Amino acid sequence: MNYSFHKDETSKAATCEVSKYHLPSEINNMNSVANLVTNVIATMSSTEIAELVDSRHDKVKQSIERLAKRGVIQLPPMGKVNNIQSNSPNSYSDAYIFSGEKGKRDSIIVVAQLSPEFTARLVDRWQELENKLSQPQIPQSLPEALRLAADLAEQKAELEHKVEEMQPDVDALERIAKSDGSMCVTDAAKQLQIRPKVLFDLLSENHWIYRRIGSDVWTGYQDKIQTGYLEHKVTVVMKNDGSEKTTTQVRITPKGISKLAKMLSVKEAA
Secondary structure (H helix, E strand, C coil): CCEEEEECCCCCCEEEEECCCCCCHHHCCHHHHHHHHHCCCCEEEHHHHHHHCCCCHHHHHHHHHHHHHCCCCCCCCEEEEECCCCCCCCCEEEEEEEEHHHHHHHHHHHHHHHCHHHHHHHHHHHHHHHHHHCCCCCCCCHHHHHHHHHHHHHHHHHHHHHHHHHHHHHHHHHHHHHCCCCECHHHHHHHHCCCHHHHHHHHHHCCCEEECCCCCCEEECHHHHHCCCEEEEEEEEECCCCCEEEEEEEEECHHHHHHHHHHHHHHHHC
16 A cells, blocks of 8 residues: 655645545544644653652652642642553552643642752653644554544544533523523522632632722622623611611622633633
8 A cells, every 4th residue: 555645736735645545534634633733732740750850659749739738839630641660560550640831830840849950851851742742743654544533533522522511501601691680699609509708709809899998898890890790789778766778789690690600610620
């Protein structure tokens, strides 16, 4: 079987011709091939870090957990990786997975704490990983092309499954956003399934509400009122002495509930 690669002078896009075979549609588009590779984020496991700094993996994990507990780094997610330090028949073990710019930064801090002299080695390793990902490789054989097609199909299936899982939540948010009325922060917290204090803190930290000096009443920021996330309910109550008292209460609109639900989803994912 002969494989040949050439550049189409019209489209300037690399194409692959395989004699007597038709490749799956997933790999006929070379842009999809390139995107599959370039969209992958560089990752490094705690086992790799242990190898780079000549340390035991459990010591590296302890250092990561200690720094995360102190708030110096963010605790990365766990994953199963091949651990060459393992003496058991099953060489796969749990390891922390650093990824992206945040993971790169945190891993450098970990190594700087463990063995400062190996920091340069870690930086070089990250550079090597990033360089590999920045250079998409076109399949050179039919088996490689078929494997790539299978990977693309699997990614597509995973994305479609995630969309199906998220659809009920999306529909619910849309219904909430289109509904009428508003609710107090405590009731909104129940709707969002979080404690009221957590919601008050979230609103305050993200500049939705604030308290004026000398007042214990929460007030909504004007920009959040103008965007339709918040509103103020004014109530006139009769005091025991017969006089009237005007009270205000900041309330969250359906549009605001929908926005907060999305913010909480992003925060949990991070």
